[in-house]
Amino acid sequence: MADRGAVELSTEPVINLGCHGPARLMAGVREYGRLDLWAQTKVYGEPVPIPLPALVDLATQIRLGGRGGAGFPFARKLDAVVKSSHRRGLPAIVVVNGTEGEPAACKDKMLLSMVPHLVLDGAVLAASALRSPELIVAIADDGVAEESLLDALEERRGTSMPTRVVMVPHRFLSGEAGALVRGINGEPHIPPGRKVRASDTGVGGCPTLVSNAETYAQLAVAAAIGPREYAQIGTDEEPGTVLLTVTGAARRPAVIETPTGTPLKEILRVCGAPTGQGVLTGGYHGTWITPEDAGQAEISRRGFEEVGGSLGAGIIVPLPDNTCALGEVARVTHYLAAESAGQCGPCRLGMPEMAQLLTGILSGGTSPEAVRALCAAMRGRGACSHPDGSSRFVLSALEVFADDVNAHLYHHGCGRPVRGVLPIPEGPDEPGAGRLSVDWSSCDGHGLCAHILPELVRLDENGFPTIPDGAVPSWLEPQARRAVDMCPTMALRLGRPTH
Template sequence: MTGYVVTRAGYASDIAVVVGERLLSGIAHGPGLGEHRATWPAPPHLHVRELLALLTAAEIRGRGGAGFPFARKVATAVESGRRRVLVVNASEGEPGSAKDSALMMTAPHLVLDGAEAVARALGVKHIRIVVPGERPAVLPSVEAAVAERKALGDGLRYDIWTTGGGFVGGQARAVIELLEGRENLPVTAWQPEAVSGFKGRPTLLSNAETFAQVAALVALGAARFGSVGTPEEPGTTLLTVAGDGPGGVVLEVALGTPLSEVLRLCGYEPDITVLLGGYHGMWLPPEQAVQRRMSRSDLSSVGATLGAGIVLPLDRQACPVTLTAAVVDYLAGQSARRCGPCKNGLPALAEACAHLATGGAPGARERIEQLSGLVTGRGACAHPDGTARLVGSLLRNFGSEVSAHERGVCEIAAGVAV
């Protein structure tokens, strides 16, 4: 790949941010407002009806993981009839994801354009921005962008908040807790944030890429926005490939692009095992990876999701059982520990996975399945569910390797292809 910018977007290593055709199209010119305006015009002031029509036509969905229709979020906030709150959530606690950090460092004004367009349509005067505490280079970039905006005197107020770090710190309710001055951990919520969020007010909270996509839609119009992608899923998406280790890449591809093409672009062979969707995602064995496309409809056919756009290729010499055990151990340590599934269930699941990885653990699969069932659907947040989803995909897609580990043999170490 050529024409990329290298930035401190990752946890432990540099991330290559590749110039793209939409959201990442102007990053080579720099993150300043003047450079940004050479590529993107200032967003017009839209009535909320105009904004909703655009969002509905383009079928924009949130890019933070859940894929919820953004138009429905906006409509819910509008229907509340009360004073609303807008939050740009760029906290990105998932180690494998760097796309929001990359956006806030290379194209912060595109994110702010989208937030401004939505804020003005909803009558919001105060934009709150949340950045990751564990990625210190993001904060000064956002502060510089906000300072340029304030110098224009556009009538909007911007406040920046920094998370306490950790995997669950970027969860929506954890962000609300942070904004309200409490510990940056998720709590049980009985209503969506768009109905009752910050101080009980309707809160439109979405991630940085979502707001950048809104800015692109407002600038291009629905027809041009949909000129790439698929008829059912128009537009592009940002992906972080191998973001939890050296050599990570953030790139932009059209929705519907084959996963094999994404892997080739990043220097990987197309027929390898992939963890798709991050640490709460799903293992795809090589025979599935070569068939899948970057679209919700295609991935759902095998029970997978794009999640937050995370692609983690697995080295052919690495064992998915061993790696899953390590990830589950990490996730158990990252829980809020505010409910039984997180406090007790995840540590027990991590221990069972560790026994399986060590080998010679008859009945480990049954124990793991039992614990996964106990934590699913019972937590205060989705953390236990996501962890169980990861483990379940291992059991389904690598049954032979799981059985071998129960017998005390690792097929990868023994040279058996997986």
């Protein structure tokens, strides 16, 4: 498997594909483009079923961790599903999580678009070892990987196990395991609101193995080349390669495959990305690191943790010098608040409050200590990990961008515009995409809107409403409409943004 250059993936926006080091997951893409079944077999060989004990041993030997965020050991997941299946006398179900609702990521969509059979081969290995009655592949309804996946299943017709494709909403929480299982089961596609392990009760109430697309692709590569060759590159603790999505300040944004242990500065150089004001690692539930730490970091879970970063789902976003760092963080925080399920206090009240407090810092009227106190009060109290992950993103930003925070607090701003470098989806034509606004020529400061909609509306020192610059969460839209309808002067508006 030789080094290769970059090719283009047909997504919007177009992003390059490349390797820095030996190609494992992307082997053959330069020669064949998208690998159909013939090309897949030519590059990786014919997959051979592996008995369950040997598959667990393979995953253990290569130290395979989940590539969707938490990095949970795949072998332990397998073992938990097996034990639950035996204890309850129910079949095990295997789910490929290809939803990738994180706006700054597209590595799983790249895999399903360019090497779909590699993902399917890994998933079939697991499903066959567990004797699953079917394989389920969940993808977002954004249309990016759908055609490639359906073509791959058609190419495999009659030669592989029954496979069902489930389309889920393209939302931030779509990839959360509990939300994904609920969606597959025909329930609302939101987290269950209580801790439920898919390995105990998942699809149809059966023990369920849920892992993301890259995890299964890595398993297929290891099965094809063997654990010894797999561990020839990477670190001893985390052998093999990882996929990274590099955007932000990068002149050549890319999904890039590289061995673990590679210096982060090398990947940034390849992508033409200066470290700028700081680098976001791990996505919107990850953490920011300073330019100095980015120059020292090595790409692995441990390597990022040593500098306060997070590998997460392999997201790397350097922030350029020409945008307002705090404004970028506030934009994303409003988006995260709107994407919550609204099932618990931290999501219903804490997340919108956090977004408003950040907006208050931008205008110089709020102390960062108020944000830190709110995050401390929310810690560990959410019905899912969304509030804690979002708090981690915000708290690290307050540390890394301390100079920017001080500029807004004490010097009337940083002087830079908010350029929208951090990607968030533009408001779709669906509930939850509306934004509140006030007609100041009519508003008399009655304050009724703040009583009806305290999650979003605050009153300033003069009793007039302050409205966050972000989409109204879908779960708050009925209350927002009630506030609009009850405004005595009809000054409050709820409408779609214009672009």
